Amino acid sequence: MADTTIQPPHQWYVESSAKLPPSSETRILPNCPMRKLMRTPGVSQNGDYAAHGAGDVTNNSNSFELISGPLINLKNMHYESAPVWHGSVLIVTKPTQQKPLLHLHQLGPVGSQSQSQSQSNQTVEGLKLYEDPDKAFWRFSLAVPVESYEARWEYDIPGLYNSSESVKAPWEFVVPAEEQSMRIMFHSCNGFSVGTDMDAWLGPNLWNDVLRVHGERPFHVMVGGGDQIYNDGIRVDGPLKPWTAIGNPHKRRTHDFDNKMRADCDEYYYANYVRWYNTEPFRAANGRIPQVNIWDDHDIIDGFGSYTDHFMKCAVFRGIGGVAFKYYCLFQHHVAPPKSTFTTDAPQTMHAVNGTSGVDPRQVENVYVLENQEEDDSWITGKRPGPYVEERSRSLYMRFGKRIGFVGLDARTERTRHQVNYPDTYKLIFDRLESEISASNGDIKHLVVLLGVPIAYPRLAWLENILTSPLIAPIRLLNKRFGVAGGLFNEFDGQVDLLDDLDDHYTARQHKRERRELVQRLQELARAHSLNLSGENDHRFIVNVVSSAITNKPPPKAVANLLARRNKIHRLDRTCDETLMPFFDKQPGGIEKSATWNKVTMPSRNFAILTEAVAPTANGDGVVGIETSKLASLPKDGHAPLHKGEVEAGSTHSAADGISSNSGMYGGLDVAIRVEIDPQNREGATEGYGFSSKWRKIPYLIFSEIRVIITIFPAKANLIFFTFIVPPLTATEGPPVSSRHSFRSRKSHAESRPTSREQAVAAEQPGRPSTAL
Template identity: 70%
Template sequence: MAEPTHLGAAVAGDSNAQIDVICGPLINFKNMNVTPSSSIWRGSVLIVTNPGQTQPRLILRRLGPVGGNPSINGSVSNDQGITIDGLRLFEDPGKAFWRFSISLPLESYEARWEYSIPGFQYVEGQEVKSPWDFVVPSINQSMRLMFHSCNGFSVGTDMNAWLGPNLWNDVVRMHAQKPFHVMIGGGDQLYNDGIRVDGPLKEWTSISNPHKRRTHNFDNDMRARCDEYYYKNYVRWYSIEPFKAANGRIPQVNVWDDHDIIDGFGSYTDHFMRCSVFRGIGGVAFKYYCLFQHHVAPPMSTYTTDAPQTMHAVNGTAGADPRQMENTFVLENQAEDDSWIVGNRPGPYVEEKSRNLYMRLGKRIAFIGVDARTERTRHQVNYPDTYNLIFSRLEREVAAANGDIRHLVVLLGVPIAYPRLAWLENILSSPIIAPIRLLNKRFGFAGGLFNQFDGQVDLLDDLDDHYTARQHKRERKVFIQRLQEFAKANSVRVTILGGDVHLAAIGRFYSNPKLGLQSVNDPRYMVNIISSAITNKPPPKAVANLLARRNKLHHLDPNTDETLMDLFDQQPGGQEKSASWNKVTMPSRNYACITEVDAPVANGDDPAQQNDITFIALPKDGHSPLHTGETNAGAKHSAADGFSNNSGIYGGLDIAIRVEVDPQNRKGTTEGYGFSIPPLAYDPTKDNARPTSQSHSVLSEFQRAGSRPQSARPQTVN
């Protein structure tokens, strides 16, 4: 669009100009371009400044290898650096967003780079701790990953008991000891729920009549106030230490979940989710999700009821509203980042297409981040054709990699291998709740049991969010089966990340033991690393123990079983977090470290040719260790320290869950629990299972659904 005259075009060329910074820097990883002769790392740095600034510049310098090899250091110590001009993504009378796009070659060694921004100073006078540095892997190295979720506090949290994001201090310590190449945010990178308690939706939330609340307008005035709330909440949270320190030094990859918008978004009843206020805040939240978490320009306008052109997506985004564009600059005609897998059509409650992610995480790891919020309803997580887009991209990338990709890491907002709570769903949605709801409506009885939006039981939106909810079970089954087929076809180990539930656990799918498959040969062996929350408070011990008691053996299909793994062999730091018998759920703040095993075993690096110590007698079920990497899993496992990577099979993954010991300790001291995941060497001659006709018919229907008109697509059923 045309430049607003009062803002003016950015002035370039003055390297001594003062840059008044409101928030940042935030560093992101974007993707890698891999060819037979080279690998290019791509990322970006974002800052938010006062409007009307001189175009900022970033100076990027290579420092040399991590650990400091003098002979190599000497060749780069005089590196004068690369100058990168800032690209303005968005500017209005209150702020401007600038992105510096970084592209650098991977070397034969793990390299440290640093960057600085001349003239950088905070408008609030905070100390500037520059230059900032980050680490990239060598050309032959897979990335070392840190995974987190639920990085904020729910409304009503007792802050005297839960003192800030202290666990990020441990992340920073771990990063200093052995650098993370990327940190993966599994959703709820911040909590925007306060918008209905002390923000612009407070008055709307207090409307007692559900019909009036549902039909309330979302006009431009309410949009502007919500816009200001989301922006300021991002700035506040992203400026809090020690989270702020990690933001500038560990490249991020994020998907969003409900709290990035508002609690339960997408999982309330359809007629309520379609109300204007929810659709309006969905658009505003998407705007700042694009800017802060992905460093891309936002939509030109977001949904309002007094600009009808914004109420329906045009070419996959909300139509332009001249009032929102007044005195505002939005970068236009930007090419879609190649890390995005963009959905075919907008979500049902957000006038934007989903943004799923594909990235290459170093030499042997591919990554998929599923946007499980933009298309979510109470009866679906994603459109069938979105899954088709994801798997088509995977097949193309694996084929182009010529056998280099050995792992696929799949990021989901919520766990997919997790205990069922169907009995609780049945109770909370049964007729016995109706008279209690009536008493609540008339007299406020049991007010804490019901949410303020659609009047349903408050816990139901959390249960309905889960893949194991009855509405999502069919979609879940087909998704897992497609991952199994991908693993078989490409001999690629699939590992799943999930958060949301505010406790740590390790779920896994695996072949029914009657098939006689060792895990190293088993494409159905897929671990779900459940790490949550890094900041929010955990659930009570009783809830964690209840989930542990519900840790039954489940049968996804005749060939695939699932259950949680015993990992927590002792209480962290001697602090009692759960029952002594509960080895599977840990209700304490936590995050995960994932490091590729890079030490070859004695007889070579081919997992198909391992010595006998690799194999164990197959147990009767998954309540026992399934392979040597699960044997002695826990605090004494060599992977528990979070940086060792020699406990499993070469090319496998060492996993650590770092668990907070004491929430009152601002240092964020943790205890680690470790195990390892073997690589996959799939031999079809050893797999006696054949796909059942039922699974084939479900898969075929699911795949065909992607080409049907939306009105003809079947609803997800139990």
């Protein structure tokens, strides 16, 4: 693998990265060197395809100078009649009068070297989403039939070139079979915080391991849990640097965000996206593993939404929120952006009109923006704009193959220090889930819920209390007057820098009620669509998998160990407990990352893999090599494994490699976390840790559940899983199988710690969190 040098983002230009050599499986587009991004005269076009203005920079030939891409997205799968996979491909080019074409054809089954004789050949015309004098964004909408086999598809875009050289290679992606659920790769925090030592952290190396695993057994989708890009540098070496340097907080809050400042920020966000999305090996994955993304604070700026309300409402933060949303729409969702974004010198942009900013004529001069586009059917669009972004939230629902439903919550657009989402947004989301699950006629067995921050996490209320106590006030005053303890306080609202991260978490005290209600609604959804079995098989059973970060540096070992010491059995309400599961049985590659006693948190870069277990073992019940007697001998201490799939969870588990999926937990999910061994290793070598979901068999139907919280610190995004149990009319209940939940029913666990009368009363009172939390 060629070296890739990660350059810091700059306002006016982006650096190219090294080329990735062609692989034996799929040839990769060479990297596109970027020239200085200068504003040029307008673009001349015809008809309703036209941009305003005129100029002589437009390419009239059938060739297209590539700036970034291709990026492939998953849009949805539909099973109403003949199953269809929907996706899109995005490219960014220099402006052109011609429409690029994409050629798509099927190569045949995965693992087969023979070319398919299928007639599924398509030519798709590019749709222009946005164009200004420097760049044009093109989307190709794909709809391919789902076959009875896992199929390889190849696409090519003729005429692409960079630096006057032809692009010689097509790209491949894989679509699951009709009866198959998707193989999921999950990641978050895909970038570097300001101040990262780039000599210690050599870039996005783990994407090499992602591509290596993908080559052995393809992923059908890669889910980005937020922070797909870090735009924090805008305040360090970008156009917000002078504003950040203003010493008087009042002057910072009242500073205008005029059209010139917006244009400068627009250039920065665009250039940073191009720089990062052209960085190998992340770039290689973007072209061949379909993406599904939600955004989080770093996609805008660190802590966006979690600073004090009076500061979040300042013009500069509202302005960069709008600009960040523009490029989030284009690069991460392949949809046209708003025609204008917030500025203080165009009052019509300062308030949402029909759910988006009003139009500023200056912002659409020499610019084309696609209008009247149909919204993706995967989107769940909020009813009203967010408090700090003049746009409505966009959550996602889609099918991940035959038996998996997916919902991703936009937990940033509506976020404040005191709420994550509006109540009416939760109603929209749960109404959609009810509709989709009912319409699946029992096919959906697993629901994957994506949140930007963990719903279950070790409690740090004691730290919140310290950082918000009167004891901090004298230090803050000394910092303001003399610069004492400058690293302790953030540059924006003057609060302790760590507070925005603590306030982000659902477990923060101001989010406890919202958190509890969200979990209880998920449990009620499971109850409504499941067989309410007695004993261990309870609708309250939910799994929380935290995997972060794939690129950003982890915090020190001491922080991970501190979190591990906070691993208690916490109480959601009087019927449900939660806890962490021992998982990291060894240090990755023998390199010490945390204390030897710490089995629950891992301060190392990582990503997660989920694969449906599709073949039972020879004896038909359980994980390969695990004896039932081992489970019976384990202590009932509230933390021990409770079914075969959790016994010996960790590096020796059969699911740990993320490839073989031979756990034998038929109908459940195999979960693997691949943890980086050495950040100096450019190949991204990892150690795998795994566990498998619980299962329960009824004639003609397989029931599966998973339980476990796995935390890999830093925790910035997570997936939640639970399983719908739909019994056949003739089913009879089998022998009970022991189980415990991450979010688990208290009534079935006599071994849980005693609960005081005061705690029980507190749990029953709405709005009052239990002291056990």
